Amino acid sequence: MRRMMAKKILVIAEHRKGKLNAVTNELVSFAQKLSEQTKAEIEGLALGYPVKELSEEFAKKSGLNVIGLENKNLVFYSAEAYLLALREFLAKERYDFIIIAHSATGWDFAPALAMALDGNFISGVIEFKPEPVRFVRRICGGKILLEIEPIPEKISVLSLMPGAFRPVEPKTQGKVKILNLNLPELKTRALGYLEAKPKSLNLSSAEVIIAVGRGIGGAEKLDLIKNLAGCFERSAIGASRPVVDAGWLGLEHQVGQTGQTVQPRLYIACGISGQIQHQVGMNKSEVIVAINTDPKAMIFNLAHLGIIQDIHKFLPILIRKIQELKAL
Ligand SMILES: Cc1cc2nc3c(=O)[nH]c(=O)nc-3n(C[C@H](O)[C@H](O)[C@H](O)COP(=O)(O)OP(=O)(O)OC[C@H]3O[C@@H](n4cnc5c(N)ncnc54)[C@H](O)[C@@H]3O)c2cc1C
Known part of the structure; x- marks a missing residue:
């Protein structure tokens, strides 16, 4: 029944x-x-x-x-x-x-x-x-x-x-x-955990995620993203899959279908096109800001605030402004 x-x-x-x-x-x-x-x-x-x-x-x-x-x-x-x-x-x-x-x-x-x-x-x-x-x-x-x-x-x-x-x-x-409980002996016995190297971030507990995509152009340019993340407390750096595949950042940074699902208070997508496989990992973020040179980038369909700009020009200005405000 x-x-x-x-x-x-x-x-x-x-x-x-x-x-x-x-x-x-x-x-x-x-x-x-x-x-x-x-x-x-x-x-x-x-x-x-x-x-x-x-x-x-x-x-x-x-x-x-x-x-x-x-x-x-x-x-x-x-x-x-x-x-x-x-x-x-x-x-x-x-x-x-x-x-x-x-x-x-x-x-x-x-x-x-x-x-x-x-x-x-x-x-x-x-x-x-x-x-x-x-x-x-x-x-x-x-x-x-x-x-x-x-x-x-x-x-x-x-x-x-x-x-x-x-x-x-x-x-x-x-x-x-x-x-x-009374349980029988196990057929396999775990001997312990091998700890991974300590990570500098925990995406799931970050309130602000600065996410970086292929638009950054190379690992040597990531300081820009790190500096922006440094402007916020409880922040972490996220990444699209190409950034991880290229070895610019580790897998623990990847957001999306084959990465992590996050919902921070603020998600800033820098040079990310916003393909569906990325979106599914971040589309429940409270506020989404996207910075991209392509006005037709898919990320703008879900961003609350879209900035059509080159991240290399825009982010240094944004970082400086935030630092000035914090110094007041
Ligand atoms: C089975 C499967 C699983 C996948 N899982 C994931 C996943 O978990 N996470 C994920 O992210 N992807 C995943 N992908 C890949 C996904 O389909 C996209 O290829 C990927 O998200 C694109 O990453 P991107 O936006 O960084 O790169 P691109 O699509 O190449 O976009 C780069 C963007 O940067 C912009 N740009 C370039 N230069 C600048 C600049 N100077 N300033 C500002 N903007 C600039 C461009 O206009 C462009 O929009 C998966 C794909 C498959 C098939």
Whole structure:
């Protein structure tokens, strides 16, 4: 029989070494929207070893009641350990929606979880539509939006695109319950993390992103972009794919379909044409300013403020003006 109303939503915390990742609160924000429509109760779930501190942080930052699943196999992330723990937990608890970040770990275990639960799996969700409940994702390089209605009788595992939903501000603090699981030995054992070189930026938490495209003309000219970024607190440098492909900036700077999805308060696109694959990563920015010599550049279709200018002439003036204003 078709169930008319979903009852429970589970949000799985994204964390690294026991520290909650900011995307987790975006998952909670999405869950709240879904809950308004489905009247479903939301619970949080954290997996780790030890898991108490992480669960408490999650309950505090989300306002949700959080269950912490603890087992020594969960000391490092592995899909095998996550699946064993989740299958054990979900054998006793029934949820209608399980919400996971569309991240490196989410990609790794979410499809297998949906298979194990014989559920719906919808990846890269960017939007939710009510009555009947449908989820929207991008396909064909972001050119087409696909609306998917899950089979309501089945559990739905959803992986959410980071940056697609604004994080929540909790009003209350949730409670924490820790469950110690008995899990079999793993077939593979993670030995630890190899840290990447520290990055100078975190695109997802920047309030201002100065994004640079092929129009900059070469790595040796990037100081202009760095100087503009230096004018703002909490700023970061974004890049279009050709800039990354040319090796002018690292992959961690790339915005777009094969890079990151961002929604800063201000996005300044410098010498970027604004192809759809770039747009899908930044079109939810609060204010978009584009500087481009080509009046027909696609970026001007979505920019709130468009400046038809050579960045090499315009940016030094802009930087000087901002510095003068800051010195007042
Ligand atoms: C499967 C797939 C995935 C992709 N994923 C991504 C992705 O994640 N992110 C991404 O960005 N792209 C992605 N792309 C590439 C995308 O299609 C575009 O090629 C790319 O975004 C263009 O980058 P750009 O705007 O820097 O370069 P161009 O399109 O070459 O544009 C450069 C712009 O700079 C302007 N310009 C030149 N000189 C100046 C100057 N002196 N002052 C001001 N303006 C100037 C030009 O008028 C032009 O508009 C993907 C493509 C595919 C097929």
